Amino acid sequence: MSTRDVSIRDDSIRLGQFLKLAGLAEDGSHAKELIETGDVAVNGEREYRRGRQLRLGDVVAVGGAQARLVSS
Structure with missing residues (x-):
């Protein structure tokens, strides 16, 4: 599974x-549903x-997709 880097301006962001x-996630309600059903993992x-609160370097996985927070 490959990990895609996603840059953020600040040092942290909410999941x-x-x-x-x-x-x-498509929108906020989709994100809420994914989290509530246990489909989201942070750092495994x-x-x-x-x-x-996520920090730089954290890896978020949903299904077969992964994204890592990096600084912009």
Whole structure:
């Protein structure tokens, strides 16, 4: 599974926002659904909090897609 780098301006971003930015979710309600059903992993561990703060270097996986936070 290849990992795509997604750049952000700040040092952190909330998980729900990142899913939309990275194209892993279509919109906010889709992001919420993915998280609530346990389809999202952060750094290899299931995550159920939409508001989780992600930091540079974190890897988010949904299904067969992965995205890593990098600085812009």
